[in-house]
Amino acid sequence: MTTHERPQAAELTTSFVTSDDGTQIAFHTIGHGPGIVLLHGSMETARNHLAMAQELADAFTVHLPDRRGRGQSGPYGDGYSVQKEVEDLDAVLRETGAHYVFGVSASGVAVLQAARVLPRIHKVAVYEPALILEDIPQLTGWVDRFDREMAEGKVAAGLVTSMLGLRLGPPIMNVMPRGLLTWLTGLLMKSEDKNAKPGDATMRTLAPTLHYEGVLLAEMAGTADIFADVQAEVLLLGGSKGLPFLKPALSRLEKTIPNVQRVEFPGLDHGASADVSKANTAGRPEVVAAELRRFFTSAAATGTR
Known part of the structure; x- marks a missing residue:
């Protein structure tokens, strides 16, 4: 628990901004102080980071965008790439005047790319960015099969x-029959659908977004060295129980980015920054928020590795 007083969720407001290609991007705002943009990861919307936003809202104005294709934001449109993510983030930064950004997993890669080209970003924190050091077929080649299955309903x-391709589940998933895994996943989906309120983001409604996360992962594979020109201060975060295939990139980024710090949280996994839920029982947003508070309030570093 933190000692500061949390604001209530009722203080959340929603605004919209137009990205370069005309797509409407929704973002939710809470708190007072210097601006921080918190970008959610895969199979999430902005509301999956409400707890972390509330932890920070006594000292920061926290903005929570719905990445395109999710929540209240507009559709992906044609020609999706990391550049679209950068443009969406830039629109929110211009509208809010924020200079600090947090990203996790897929959005972590987009945030790092944005830090290369957007001088308005002064500090960046990323939690296990979905960056791989080379294009590994298992990690990027699942999208074709995924697309076929989605097209067939x-x-x-x-x-x-997607879970098998991205190695998101426990090791036992690799030896379980695919049919059994599909049946169990279907049961979870039906249970979630039954209990969902109107407008809730569910596995079923978020599933199509995984295609685009796969596109982003493949596009950015093997690009770790380009981040040597990031001028912003960068905080690299991860958990000791995080995704193993992402750890090599964290180590490479630590050596590549000029002004960088790295923190590994003992016992935390890939979903640590998100709200606790049935799908994310190990979430520890208050722990991650405490480190963000330290980083975003600290004086400018002189260049650490």
Whole structure:
């Protein structure tokens, strides 16, 4: 628990801004102070980081965008790439005047790319950015099968394909029959659908977004060295129980980015920054928020590795 007083969720406001290609991007705001933009990861919307926003809102104005294709933001449109993510973030930064940004997993890669080209970003924190050092077929080649299954309406099968391809589940998933995994996933989806309130983001509604996360992962594979020109201060975060295939990139980035700090949280996994839920029982947003508070309030570093 932190000693500062949390604001209530009722203080959250919603605004919209137009990205370069005309797409409307929704963002939710809470708190008072210097601006921080918190970008959510895969199979999430802005509301998956409300707890962390509330932890920070006594000292910062926290902005929570719905990345395109999710929540209240507009659709992906044609020609999706990391550049679209950068343009969306830039629109929010210009509208809010914020200079600090946090990203996790897929959005972590987009945030790092944005820090290369947007001088308005002064500090960046990323939690296990979805960056791989080379284009590994297992990690990037699952999208074709996923697309076929989704086109056939086999959402549970598609989710299993993405989980196996991205190695998101426990090791036992690799030896379980795919049919059993699909059946179990279908049961979880049905249970979630039954209990969902109108407008809730569910596995079923978020599943199509995984195609675009796969596109982003493949586009950015093997690009770690380009981040040598990032001028912003960067905080690299991860958990000791995080995704193993992302740890090599964290180590490379630590050596590549000029002004960088790195922190590993003992016992935390890939979903640590997000709200606690049935799908994310190990979330510890208050722990990650405490480190963000330290980083975003600290004086400018002189260049650490």
